[in-house]
Amino acid sequence: MTRTTPARPVSVEVLFPDLAAHRGRTTRLHPRPGRPGVRDSHVGGPMLWPDSEPWPVCHETHQPETEGYVPDEIRSARAAGVRPSTRTWPGAATPGANGPVPLVGLAQFFRQDIPGLAPGPGDADLVQLFRCPMTHGSYLERRYHLRWRRAGEIGRAARTSPEAPMLRWEEELPEPCVLHPEEVDTYPWAEDDTLPAPLIARIDAWEDAQVAAHGADAPTYQGDLSIPPGWRVGGFPSWASTGPMDIDCGSCRTPMRLLLTAGGDEMDTGSHSWMPLEDRNPSLRGLASIQGGRSVAEPTRLRFGRDRDLHVFTCPADPGHPARWVLS
Structure with missing residues (x-):
């Protein structure tokens, strides 16, 4: 539509x-909730990421947390139209607590789909936006990452992407949305x-x-x-x-x-x-x-x-x- x-x-x-x-x-x-594919422009859908390339992660020190949300429980709660329940944050030794944290893929846009999207370096026609789901420093700063690609050069795409075992806020997990x-x-x-x-x-x-x-x-x-x-x-x-x-x-x-x-x-x-x-x-x-x-x-x-x-x-x-x- x-x-x-x-x-x-x-x-x-x-x-x-x-x-x-x-x-x-x-x-x-x-953006409207939907089921975008890996080769679609979208917010919150699956990112077109080469199977041979490591997923981007944040290596910085993150602010400690006491409670949060499990991503799959957020998805289930949204499907049911209810608020997800918080969980006690795992111990410091749990992967994703203080170690490298997978970035969350927020959106990707192909220039062929989006009028006015500026070309990237080397005439890249795909731009992808990521965010670390954790906060940094005493001012609770956020870290974003922008990745440009030439879509035609991506061969075999990764079938899944890693995600942090817990998120501090429900709003860290984007709802998959198609674009109009x-x-x-x-x-x-x-x-x-x-x-x-x-x-x-x-x-x-x-x-x-x-x-x-x-x-x-x-x-x-x-x-x-x-x-x-x-x-x-x-x-x-x-x-x-x-x-x-x-x-x-x-x-x-x-x-x-x-x-x-x-x-x-x-x-x-x-x-x-x-x-x-x-x-x-x-x-x-x-x-x-x-x-x-x-x-x-x-x-x-x-x-x-x-x-x-x-x-x-x-x-x-x-x-x-x-x-x-x-x-x-």
Whole structure:
């Protein structure tokens, strides 16, 4: 099934003609629970990994834990529609507690499936995103890993992948999701110097007038007109938590490009207007029209930080330079 973003509540370029010069494109991925295959673009499905190559692991020291979840019990609980039970964390000598921990495959995208997906080093056409399921250091930092490949060079694929015997949070285990890519127009986050100052001032004044006239349900630029929520490729980063940041390559200092955004939620109360038409009851309006429950609002079951977006940036001068990760 395709997914179709509804028309915006108001035409942003009619309101602010200057924005036409800043228009960009992003590909909304619209993940929905399903059964993706190893050679499909997906979130949470089986990764296309060479049978002859060791699975990536994290060798760093991890924060000690007292309780957690068994992956298979998470899967069983989700199938039954209940919360999984916690278990006492194994002793320090248990593999995966303080030793090497297998990374969790979060997503993979083939360029042939995803409009706007930037090529990788050596014209790689497959990008894979991994995360260590454990936390690091006193600030509970996370470790991510980006792997580029040329899909046609992968011979025999591994049938299974290793996983940690326990996870600290249920949200460490992605729900396998198929994708429904859709390109949409987007506009930069309006704060600091992301847009000309006079234009930002006009946007702010318009938002204030909307709230004064229509209350909390009034459309806003940030929530309804600029950047859609959820998983997407390309486009502009949202800066709701941190404010705009300059992201430069650590190797050559080139300003980096947003490769993809991973979001835990496909909507919230301030962004529900982006929910596709196919996930709505046409006889209802607003937030009440959205149907599908958690499989639509939180399809991947993943979390990034405290309900933030994970922005993955790469270097346009050399995509082989290390990626950068920003939670915002």
